[in-house]
Amino acid sequence: MSTLSISSTMTRQLLAILTRNCSTSAKPLAKPSKYVPKKAKYVNEINDYLQSSPFRKSADSIPSTFKNCNSCPPETLICIDSTTADTIADRIASSASYITSSIDRTPVLEMSPGPGLVSSELLKRGVYNLRLYEPNPVLNSSLQDLAKENKLRVNVFPHDLNSLAKLIYVDQVSKSDNMGTIMHGIKRLEPPEITSVVVGACPNPIFVHLLPYMTANNQGFPQYGLTEYFLIVHPYNYLRMNAEPGKHYYRYRYHSVATQIFYNIELLEKLDRKSFLPWEKPYQAKQRDKQIKLFTHDEEYLYLLRLTPKRPSYELSPLEKQQLWYFLRYNLFARKAEVFTLFKKWIPECVSRLEQFGIDEKTCIGELSPDMLLRLFLAFIKWPEFPYCSFNSSMEMSFLKSNFNFIESASEKEQPVPVGL
Numbered sequence: 065m066s067t068l069s070i071s072s073t074m075t076r077q078l079l080a081i082l083t084r085n086c087s088t089s090a091k092p093l094a095k096p097s098k099y100v101p102k103k104a105k106y107v108n109e110i111n112d113y114l115q116s117s118p119f120r121k122s123a124d125s126i127p128s129t130f131k132n133c134n135s136c137p138p139e140t141l142i143c144i145d146s147t148t149a150d151t152i153a154d155r156i157a158s159s160a161s162y163i164t165s166s167i168d169r170t171p172v173l174e175m176s177p178g179p180g181l182v183s184s185e186l187l188k189r190g191v192y193n194l195r196l197y198e199p200n201p202v203l204n205s206s207l208q209d210l211a212k213e214n215k216l217r218v219n220v221f222p223h224d225l226n227s228l229a230k231l232i233y234v235d236q237v238s239k240s241d242n243m244g245t246i247m248h249g250i251k252r253l254e255p256p257e258i259t260s261v262v263v264g265a266c267p268n269p270i271f272v273h274l275l276p277y278m279t280a281n282n283q284g285f286p287q288y289g290l291t292e293y294f295l296i297v298h299p300y301n302y303l304r305m306n307a308e309p310g311k312h313y314y315r316y317r318y319h320s321v322a323t324q325i326f327y328n329i330e331l332l333e334k335l336d337r338k339s340f341l342p343w344e345k346p347y348q349a350k351q352r353d354k355q356i357k358l359f360t361h362d363e364e365y366l367y368l369l370r371l372t373p374k375r376p377s378y379e380l381s382p383l384e385k386q387q388l389w390y391f392l393r394y395n396l397f398a399r400k401a402e403v404f405t406l407f408k409k410w411i412p413e414c415v416s417r418l419e420q421f422g423i424d425e426k427t428c429i430g431e432l433s434p435d436m437l438l439r440l441f442l443a444f445i446k447w448p449e450f451p452y453c454s455f456n457s458s459m460e461m462s463f464l465k466s467n468f469n470f471i472e473s474a475s476e477k478e479q480p481v482p483v484g485l
Contacts, residue, residue, distance in 0.1 A: 107131045113338065114144060125179060127202045130341040137298060138342050140226050141265035141366075142178025142203070145339035152368060153185030155332045156263060156294050159370055163261055164190035171195055171250050175225040175264025178203055178341075180210050182263070187214055197246070199224035221246070226266055229274050232283055243284060252289040255378035259289025265296035265340060265366070272301050276322035279377050280389035290378060293327075293371040296335065299362040300355075302369060305329055309431050315358065316399065316430060318392040324434040325388070326377040333368040340366060376438065384445065390459040391441050399430025407444070410453045417447065 110131045130142060143149050157163070163170045163186075171193040177183045183196055194217060198204040204222055211218040223231070223246055231242040253259045262285065266272060275293070278284035285291040305323050307315040323329070337344070346363060349356040380388065395406055403423050407414045421440060423432075432440070444450065 110341065110343070125206065126341065127200060129200075130178075132342040134342050134344050137267040137269075137344065139268050140176045140224075141267050141296065141340040141342075142176060143181050143265070143339060144179065144341050145336070146181055148335055148339035149181035149185050151333060151335070152182050152294075152296070153189055155368060156186065156261075157189040157191075159294075159330075159332060160258075160261060160292060162258070164192070166190075166192055169193045170258060170261060172261045172263055173197060173225065173246075175262065175266065176200075177207065177264070180207050183207070183210060183218070186263075187217065192217055194218045196220045197223045197225045225262070225264065226268065226271060228284055229270055232278075243287065247285075247288045250288060255290050256373075256375075257290065258292050258373075260285065261292050261294065263294045267296075267298055267366075269298075269301050269304070271295075272297060272305060272323075273319050275371070276319060276326050277389070279326045279373075280322065280385045282382050282385070286377070290373045292373070293369075294332075295369050295371065296340075296366050297369060299365060299367055300358045302329075302331065302367045303358060303361060305369075309433060314355070316396075318389075318396040321392050321396060321434045321437060322389060325438050326374055327371040328374055330370040330372070331367055332370050334362070334365040335368055337364050337366055387445060387456075387459065388438075388441055390462060391444070391455075392437065394458075394462075395429050395437075400428050401430075403427050403429050403432070410444075410455045411447060411449045413449075414447070417443070 107128070110126075114126070126142075126144060143152070160170075162168055163172050169192040172186065172191050173195045174183060174186075175197055177196045177198055180196070183194060186194060194214075196207050196211075196218065198207055198220065199222055201222075204220060207220045211220050223242070225246070231246075234240060235242050247260075250260055272295070274284070279286045304315045304317075305320055306329060307317070307320040309316060347356070347359040349360070376385075376388075395401070402425065403418060404415060404425050404427075406429060407418060418440075421436070421443075
């Protein structure tokens, strides 16, 4: 068979197949729908929400970086709903009435105020000393108008308080004084008087974890006096902070224990999540996800919390607070460890003393409440063997390992090495 005949045969077969598949009654192909990128879709939804909400301002006043829908918690949130801002300011002013006193003029530091909706409501309620810390240049310039309208009552700064951990780290490395710049002009008051009030949304857990660390090591805000916080957080961050042995035990860590020892935590209000930008996608649970109940708890809300300093935050000496921090971090590393076993490492003859607290040989350290751990620590540092046990040397070595880069500079200045996070 020739090459020409083979080609003709193949051509006839292809025509037959095409004829069978193409029916004369076939419907015409539908026109392809216009593809809309996901980001543009979210931007349109947010713009529609802005126009229909009580905010009623041009959507162009909000930077495009906030018009998004993140799959993980953003570093910064801004309030874009005037009704929600009114609720926040009302709850803050009623809980801390001293910020509206014309005599004391307690400074109120607002983190990432955004378009200034909460700021305006706080001014309406009589706040005399409002300091706005907005790192976004577009929003910062718009807040300058608010400062001009309220001279001597409002000051605007370009610092990012949500990244306070980075500022503290930079101060340690470069020997700068960012915190001094932030707190410039604020008069320190002796405890239990409140020196300043911090207000703002902190969706990322880093700032929440930083609070007990700053108190224990006298860094950040506690370095300049007692600070009261009104924070807007995710519900699961609130559950982490309030974790107890019999409640959310999976998140019962030294951070949560230290926070409860140093601060009273009060839930003031539940706020609509859509009132803050950027939005977030629903939590996507993975197979065998142990934290699904934690991350899906009240997904549609944010919590407004009030954190007030407790006595241990200012009555313990600086050294005792560092010792408490290490005591909690070391002992709660393995929550199922027996209390007897942990304390015998430091002081072998301690069984009878521990039994006075109702602790037996089967009691695990993770079964003790924050109040019990504080009582145990205060008794532990007063035992006659404590100054000679290996606890303090172990604490110093742990701090040196976590801050190896600061050993040389600390020895030059003859200052203690800062405690690691």
